[in-house]
Amino acid sequence: MDAANNPKPITDAERIDRLRLIRSDNVGPRTFRSLLDHFGSARAALARLPDLAQRGGASRAVRICSEQDARAELSASKKVGIHLLAPEEAGYPPRLATLDDAPPLLGVRGALDTLMRPMIAIVGSRNASGAGLKFAAQLARELGDAGFVIISGLARGIDQAAHRASIASGTVAVLAGGHDRIYPPEHEELLAQILATDGAAISEMPLGHEPRARDFPRRNRLISGAALGVVVVEAAQRSGSLITARMAAEQGREVFAVPGSPLDPRAAGTNDLLKQGATLVTQASDVINAVAPILERPVMLPLREDDDDPLQGDPNAGDRAQIIGLLGPSPVSIDDLIRMSGASPATVRTVLLELELAGKLERHGGGLVSLI
């Protein structure tokens, strides 16, 4: 399906069901997709959750978000101008919708049109140098003039410089917490400016969610995933911007890096990215030329999992024990699990889903899973 050109609204009832499912315990975006694909609807999946989690060995009853709570969140969101959008709806950034861990419902505030336009992410150090800030602003302005929306994390340093320079042309802030929990707080005014000028803010978190340290790497996948490519302007070694760059690479997005002196620790991360094959950026045309061929291809939503291969009704105890025995803290691929266990793909997938809903399994990118 061409995500950008064929948006399709979902019903309010469906929205409530999906919200309940994603706000229930142990249901992340990947589990959500798996449940939806296999049970055909969020409502059917909700009905099966307690049973699946129990078979996966949940020590206590898994909390399921009530219809009342979902309605309350939806109405509170609406009141402050937040749409909770499904990947197939207009206003959900088309490239973000193609991720296998795309948020099932994305909290969107601001100009929906802007979110449908091609985006470039600009990210970098919070404690950036004057030169870094100046370059980020210059690049954001030139990319904005060339028709690209600038997406970033609303952080101090490079992020805010990129946002500010692209307010006139369109910019999108990606939040790690709820829409009412802006971090850092001193950027609330910047966000207001962005929203007042055809910009937008997006978050996958509910209202009231205070961003914690672990929410930022998770948020970073949305910055890279919504964009054609990520430009890292300044980054020390082991910095958050490098996580965004790694996610961009895993998502098949272009990775760009701005060079710097080997004696400048704020360039250590970007120079490393360049050694690993990132595209070197000294001017906007370096980015524009690299993404031009990608822009011409339609944005396709991923195919659903094969409907002809439904979940196993109830895997037998031997299969379940064997599959659990093959799992450990190191990620292993589902394909390997199927081969090594000798069980059917449907059985393996069912056992994994049970474990996941019991809070015992973690899904990684590339079809890898591990025990928590």
Added chain:
Amino acid sequence: MDAANNPKPITDAERIDRLRLIRSDNVGPRTFRSLLDHFGSARAALARLPDLAQRGGASRAVRICSEQDARAELSASKKVGIHLLAPEEAGYPPRLATLDDAPPLLGVRGALDTLMRPMIAIVGSRNASGAGLKFAAQLARELGDAGFVIISGLARGIDQAAHRASIASGTVAVLAGGHDRIYPPEHEELLAQILATDGAAISEMPLGHEPRARDFPRRNRLISGAALGVVVVEAAQRSGSLITARMAAEQGREVFAVPGSPLDPRAAGTNDLLKQGATLVTQASDVINAVAPILERPVMLPLREDDDDPLQGDPNAGDRAQIIGLLGPSPVSIDDLIRMSGASPATVRTVLLELELAGKLERHGGGLVSLI
């Protein structure tokens, strides 16, 4: 022939003949090689020079260096410790000897052993930044510690920083003028230090030759040609260091560049080199790892031109006129000339040699020629 392991001294008589030939009008390194290959010895070539130049249309008699002048240069050079070495002799940098425009006789002063060791060139801006100077010194020191000789151009800025930092481990200065015409003059003391500490200086120019602007690009090919690779530390756009980098690429040498901020004009040239595929350097290991596989291969001297295909005794006037008609100020390949003229390869090569000796033809790299 493995140049590094089988050096072979030439006789004094042969040295005098070769010196006369290369110091004669219109004989450059490429013509020299062509003459030596086809006439078998410098002496035989000298005997043919007036005749060939006249047929090429020389307007006046071509000056041939006398035996007396050659003996005088040789003896004056010896007096100040300069060896005039042929490519096959010990002390002639083995990789330099492999160039098709290697100096037929190289003026060498200092430690011959050092000139036989693997070299890395470090070059860059004359008006370098403090960070550039510091990095050049650090890199030179680390490469020196790893066993590499540092070769550079004795210029202000990056060059002198690289030399100074590698005096203890071995460094080679390549001069654009004669050995007694040091540029800039204030680096005479640095050169004395280099020579006093197992370093060396090389030049293809005779004693007394004052370096002119056009001698520097010509000299740069010796810096890159003698080295495994060239590291450009800082370079503005259209700077001399970029000429050295281009020559390195044409010679099949590794090209390395140090990244810098897009806002720093002194990094514009190096960032451009990186965009063109140069290897990014932030530490010595980036260079060492890249040249390690090359170090393992023997250094081979190029084969002589085919002896079975001698020069044409006297091309007829029609052939000569036709070949001259095909030439112009834009470089054209000798292979194309042979095909387009329909003349034999021997005839084309003979006419080109005549034109060259008459001062009417310029040879470029890659078998290209043009009228002057």
